[in-house]
Amino acid sequence: MLPEKILAEVHRPARYLGGEYNTVVKDPSQVRIHFALCYPDVYEVGMSHLGSQILYHVINSRPEAACERVYYPHLDAVKLMRQHRLPLSGLETGRPLADFDIIGITLQYELTYTTVLAMLEIGGVSIRSAQRSPSEPLVLGGGACTGNPEPLADFFDAFLIGEGEEAVGEILDTYDRWQQDHPNRGTRSPSDREELLHELAAIDGIYVPSLYEPEESSEGLLIPRPAAPEAKSTIKRRIVEDFANAPIPTAPVVPWTDVIHNRGQVEIARGCTRGCRFCQAGIFYRPVRERSVETIREAATQIIANTGFDEISLAALNCPDHSQINEIIDGLHKDLSSQRVSIGLPSLRIDNFSIELAQKVQRVRKTGLTLAPEAGSQRLRDVINKGVTDEDLRSATEAAFEAGWETIKLYFMIGLPTETDEDILDIAELLEQVVQIGRAKLGRRRRHLQINVSLATLIPKPHTPFQWLQMSDPAELSRKQDLLRQRLKDRREIKLSYPNSYLALVESLLSRGDRSLGSIIERVYAEGGVLEAWHERFSYARWEQAFAAVGKDLATEAQRKWNLKQQLPWDHIDLGVSREFLQREYVRAQQELTTPDCRLAGCQSCGLAELLPCPAIMAGLQSRSQETKSEQPAS
Amino acid sequence: MSNQPHSENQRIYARIEYEKVGRLRFLGHLDVAAAFDRALRRAKLPVAYSEGFHPRAKLSFIHPLPVGVVGLHELCAIELKEYIESATAGQRLHKQLPRGLNLLSIQVLPRQKRTPFADLDRADYVIDIDPDKVGADELALAVRDFLDRNSINIKRETKRRLRTVDIRSGTHKLAVTNGQKLQLQMSLSLAQDDLVKPVEVLQVLARLIGRSSLPVKLMTRVKLYRA
Numbered sequence: 001m002l003p004e005k006i007l008a009e010v011h012r013p014a015r016y017l018g019g020e021y022n023t024v025v026k027d028p029s030q031v032r033i034h035f036a037l038c039y040p041d042v043y044e045v046g047m048s049h050l051g052s053q054i055l056y057h058v059i060n061s062r063p064e065a066a067c068e069r070v071y072y073p074h075l076d077a078v079k080l081m082r083q084h085r086l087p088l089s090g091l092e093t094g095r096p097l098a099d100f101d102i103i104g105i106t107l108q109y110e111l112t113y114t115t116v117l118a119m120l121e122i123g124g125v126s127i128r129s130a131q132r133s134p135s136e137p138l139v140l141g142g143g144a145c146t147g148n149p150e151p152l153a154d155f156f157d158a159f160l161i162g163e164g165e166e167a168v169g170e171i172l173d174t175y176d177r178w179q180q181d182h183p184n185r186g187t188r189s190p191s192d193r194e195e196l197l198h199e200l201a202a203i204d205g206i207y208v209p210s211l212y213e214p215e216e217s218s219e220g221l222l223i224p225r226p227a228a229p230e231a232k233s234t235i236k237r238r239i240v241e242d243f244a245n246a247p248i249p250t251a252p253v254v255p256w257t258d259v260i261h262n263r264g265q266v267e268i269a270r271g272c273t274r275g276c277r278f279c280q281a282g283i284f285y286r287p288v289r290e291r292s293v294e295t296i297r298e299a300a301t302q303i304i305a306n307t308g309f310d311e312i313s314l315a316a317l318n319c320p321d322h323s324q325i326n327e328i329i330d331g332l333h334k335d336l337s338s339q340r341v342s343i344g345l346p347s348l349r350i351d352n353f354s355i356e357l358a359q360k361v362q363r364v365r366k367t368g369l370t371l372a373p374e375a376g377s378q379r380l381r382d383v384i385n386k387g388v389t390d391e392d393l394r395s396a397t398e399a400a401f402e403a404g405w406e407t408i409k410l411y412f413m414i415g416l417p418t419e420t421d422e423d424i425l426d427i428a429e430l431l432e433q434v435v436q437i438g439r440a441k442l443g444r445r446r447r448h449l450q451i452n453v454s455l456a457t458l459i460p461k462p463h464t465p466f467q468w469l470q471m472s473d474p475a476e477l478s479r480k481q482d483l484l485r486q487r488l489k490d491r492r493e494i495k496l497s498y499p500n501s502y503l504a505l506v507e508s509l510l511s512r513g514d515r516s517l518g519s520i521i522e523r524v525y526a527e528g529g530v531l532e533a534w535h536e537r538f539s540y541a542r543w544e545q546a547f548a549a550v551g552k553d554l555a556t557e558a559q560r561k562w563n564l565k566q567q568l569p570w571d572h573i574d575l576g577v578s579r580e581f582l583q584r585e586y587v588r589a590q591q592e593l594t595t596p597d598c599r600l601a602g603c604q605s606c607g608l609a610e611l612l613p614c615p616a617i618m619a620g621l622q623s624r625s626q627e628t629k630s631e632q633p634a635s
Numbered sequence: 636m637s638n639q640p641h642s643e644n645q646r647i648y649a650r651i652e653y654e655k656v657g658r659l660r661f662l663g664h665l666d667v668a669a670a671f672d673r674a675l676r677r678a679k680l681p682v683a684y685s686e687g688f689h690p691r692a693k694l695s696f697i698h699p700l701p702v703g704v705v706g707l708h709e710l711c712a713i714e715l716k717e718y719i720e721s722a723t724a725g726q727r728l729h730k731q732l733p734r735g736l737n738l739l740s741i742q743v744l745p746r747q748k749r750t751p752f753a754d755l756d757r758a759d760y761v762i763d764i765d766p767d768k769v770g771a772d773e774l775a776l777a778v779r780d781f782l783d784r785n786s787i788n789i790k791r792e793t794k795r796r797l798r799t800v801d802i803r804s805g806t807h808k809l810a811v812t813n814g815q816k817l818q819l820q821m822s823l824s825l826a827q828d829d830l831v832k833p834v835e836v837l838q839v840l841a842r843l844i845g846r847s848s849l850p851v852k853l854m855t856r857v858k859l860y861r862a
Binding site for chain 2: 004007008012013014017018019020021254256257258304305306307308309310339340341366
């Protein structure tokens with residue numbers, strides 16, 4: 001929340017106004033814990049994040065706590081804030097970041113790491129946890145990137161590994177108890193702060209990096225070792241077992257200005273067991289858990305009544321996999337279409353069933369259609385365990401064009417293991433077929449045909465079967481991008497886009513990095529690196545120089561070879577999926593063998609069933625046997 | 636349009652008068668429109684929607700207010716698909732509008748042939764000037780100079796085109812008051828062929844004083860009306 005003198009000077013001041021509809025503003029004298037929920041990117045991105053909406057709701061439903069949102073301001077605003085010596089502050093009451101009790105920062109994307117440091121600094125909080133005084137706020141991290149928290153270990157007092165709905169309450173309870181023993185912020189001693197960290201470390205899923213000492217492995221990586229009695233040997237990911245009844249934010253804050261996802265969102269399911277070998281979310285959010293049709297309809301109705309959004313989007317890693325997806329869409333349509341509320345679906349799997357769903361949801365407002373074949377050849381799709389066939393894509397696109405779509409978006413990935421130029425050219429071949437189908441089906445409207453192709457780069461992520469892969473060489477990636485671009489250049493229906501290969505290289509380094517990256521991230525920030533998730537703000541040279549400054553070569557580090565037996569900087573983070581399963585999957589990938597979805601073909605022993613009664617196995621098989629979906633297991 | 640519940644020249648409109656004040660003056664015009672759209676849905680008013688693939692609520696704002704400008708009597712027309720009592724509509728909408736976009740009045744007008752305020756041609760503004768940065772006397776001199784001229788030509792950018800326009804004839808009133816605050820009062824034409832924007836008047840005054848711009852503290856549009 002910025003003062004008016006700044007609002008009058010900045011571009012699009014609505015982002016800094018605060019006071020949005022459904023904002024929760026509590027009387028500061030009536031709460032004991034002030035929690036700053038930070039998203040290390042701009043308002044437009046942060047306001048779109050469903051996980052933050054959930055935590056905002058959960059924290060604010062506790063009477064002793066007040067949660068405020070904090071986003072990184074655009075650069076014009078940061079400049080003015082520095083000029084006027086105004087610190088970064090919460091949108092609800094304008095409380096400066098340094099005056100909060102707890103700062104919780106969402107980590108969703110590695111290229112936001114420099115922005116994390118920027119937020120702390122312009123918020124007046126010491127960047128390194130070791131230098132933070134006992135009167136400063138506790139800095140907590142959470143989100144999907146905590147699968148490997150090591151690159152940020154120097155900056156955070158603690159991380160929460162896994163799902164936050166339940167754990168955040170335990171954190172607040174622990175903090176509240178500790179705070180009652182040490183009520184005066186100004187007189188807290190270093191040992192008081194240590195006491196808090198020890199108590200937090202006792203909470204399941206909490207990792208306090210300062211309780212671990214890094215030890216260099218034979219491969220030259222820093223592996224954290226417990227260095228205090230309070231340090232657990234492994235930190236187990238938090239999983240909300242009763243997801244079906246977990247809190248849903250039914251009165252989310254309505255943004256003042258257009259944001260990326262400017263709509264209501266209902267999470268219909270969490271987790272995905274399709275088992276794509278590159279996918280970190282597929283591991284991080286296991287097992288699959290669903291909400292009932294009634295819960296979802298009720299939540300959606302409330303969200304619309306409470307916000308007035310004209311769209312409700314279903315959120316899940318793969319919406320069509322919900323065992324009652326038809327009932328959900330029909331029900332929502334019945335409840336909401338008279339209010340001209342449309343239903344949105346995120347990217348879909350490639351099958352006719354998904355196209356039917358997509359067709360159904362666009363009865364109120366026409367939406368885009370996105371499909372993700374990921375690879376051009378069957379062989380390579382088997383390697384990554386993407387259980388779709390060329391035929392699936394052909395018939396799905398046929399159905400899509402028949403249903404009236406003229407533009408479709410297709411996601412592919414390059415830099416996949418065992419990939420050859422032939423696989424790249426197969427993407428062109430597949431696209432060629434899609435164009436032919438489109439022309440035939442669209443007839444007179446064929447000139448409207450457009451295929452938007454997004455060519456992502458595989459980034460081997462921790463805790464996936466591909467975590468041991470060598471990252472592709474950026475020059476080689478660029479060559480492959482060019483190869484495809486050349487092949488498609490005469491196809492005016494196809495629009496090809498791909499990211500900067502060097503950005504992908506830095507992302508891969510950050511995602512599999514160890515603690516030594518902390519000082520490098522700090523240096524990149526010091527040299528002006530911030531908001532690097534925005535590609536125009538990214539500078540490869542800055543990262544190269546930061547590596548060079550500590551005597552390392554970025555390219556060499558990035559091209560490091562990994563082996564199945566080596567110790568990994570994230571070995572102490574236990575997501576519940578066993579290393580044996582990941583190794584088995586790694587080997588099966590090299591052998592081009594697929595592994596079926598456990599909901600369709602029974603337990604594949606990923607390790608999770610040893611931890612909790614795996615709902616996918618119990619509920620999934622039951623409902624699938626009653627379904628008449630055409631889909632076959634991938635094997 | 637064949638499935639409209641009423642014929643082309645028999646539309647129902649809600650004529651809404653509202654204020655845009657406080658921090659919400661920093662909302663952009665599209666943000667205000669979105670805030671109304673959402674408030675109307677929350678209020679469950681029978682709003683008419685456009686046809687086609689992307690149905691939109693039929694809302695019209697005349698002469699959008701620039702970001703940062705306070706509006707004390709702004710107007711908006713909403714087409715309704717069925718009649719509702721003005722008082723009922725007002726109660727429901729009042730509760731749903733965010734504080735700062737405050738409902739002043741609502742009139743549901745059945746059997747309308749066109750948008751209710753299509754004939755507005757004038758707007759009054761009050762502009763607070765920082766008295767520490769510019770003197771009341773030099774401002775008064777500039778105003779007198781402005782009013783003494785028969786024509787004042789300025790350049791205005793419209794749709795990739797730079798046009799020269801005369802803003803003197805559309806400036807119906809221009810005065811300085813220096814009571815508790817140093818303020819400029821102006822009545823400016825909204826008519827298409829005679830339009831004058833307050834920033835244009837301010838620019839001319841600044842030039843007459845020999846400055847690049849005037850130190851504006853706050854700009855307020857007091858009302859829109861038919862002269």
